Amino acid sequence: xxxxxxxxxxxxxxxxxxxxxxxxxxxxxxxxxxxxxxxxxxxxxxxxxxxxxxxxxxxxxxxxxxxxxxxxxxxxxxxxxxxxxxxxxxxxxxxxxxxxxxxxxxxxxxxxxx
Amino acid sequence: xxxxxxxxxxxxxxxxxxxxxxxxxxxxxxxxxxxxxxxxxxxxxxxxxxxxxxxxxxxxxxxxxxxxxxxxxxxxxxxxxxxxxxxxxxxxxxxxxxxxxxxxxxxxxxxxxx
Numbered sequence: 081x082x083x084x085x086x087x088x089x090x091x092x093x094x095x096x097x098x099x100x101x102x103x104x105x106x107x108x109x110x111x112x113x114x115x116x117x118x119x120x121x122x123x124x125x126x127x128x129x130x131x132x133x134x135x136x137x138x139x140x141x142x143x144x145x146x147x148x149x150x151x152x153x154x155x156x157x158x159x160x161x162x163x164x165x166x167x168x169x170x171x172x173x174x175x176x177x178x179x180x181x182x183x184x185x186x187x188x189x190x191x192x193x194x
Numbered sequence: 195x196x197x198x199x200x201x202x203x204x205x206x207x208x209x210x211x212x213x214x215x216x217x218x219x220x221x222x223x224x225x226x227x228x229x230x231x232x233x234x235x236x237x238x239x240x241x242x243x244x245x246x247x248x249x250x251x252x253x254x255x256x257x258x259x260x261x262x263x264x265x266x267x268x269x270x271x272x273x274x275x276x277x278x279x280x281x282x283x284x285x286x287x288x289x290x291x292x293x294x295x296x297x298x299x300x301x302x303x304x305x306x307x308x
Binding site for chain 1: 196200225227229234236237238239243249250268285287293295296297298299300301304
């Protein structure tokens with residue numbers, strides 16, 4: 081059972097426009113959410129995170145929005161740049177005890193077109 | 195470079211052989227994780243160490259897999275009697291304890307079983 085889902089395998093956006101990547105989760109125990117970026121043949125790189133007590137977190141060009149009632153989060157990148165082309169993974173964690181392991185979605189491949 | 199380091203980057207082995215991978219976490223991080231990523235999927239949790247103690251193992255980790263973290267520093271992941279289905283990217287991640295949840299990943303070891 082896929083607890084974290086990214087329903088769009090790919091997204092193409094023009095340079096300078098906004099990229100919006102979406103993620104849905106099913107487990108109500110998740111209280112911390114992260115976005116990672118991955119280039120081919122490299123490990124995931126941490127981008128931005130958000131705690132369930134917030135509904136928005138911003139870091140430069142990256143903003144993550146959390147809608148707890150809908151169990152949905154999104155990553156906005158504005159303006160999009162060619163270097164943003166990569167696979168983006170949404171991940172979720174339950175911080176209350178245990179391993180606090182990350183549960184990942186399947187990823188969305190973002191392509192920024194010049 | 196003080197990031198997470200994994201060795202080797204690539205490993206090709208014949209079916210039935212044993213392989214061992216190494217992970218050196220960020221030095222002040224006492225939490226260490228192993229994940230596995232197959233094509234088109236997000237990373238999946240395998241096992242978790244807090245210092246030298248292995249505290250959680252996924253059911254994905256069959257009897258052929260064993261992981262250690264002697265002295266709470268580097269970690270090794272061994273796969274015995276490799277099968278073609280073991281072909282994947284094996285990722286190591288580390289993080290600080292306490293409230294921090296961001297995990298930092300190494301570049302991974304790409305295993306190909308022929």
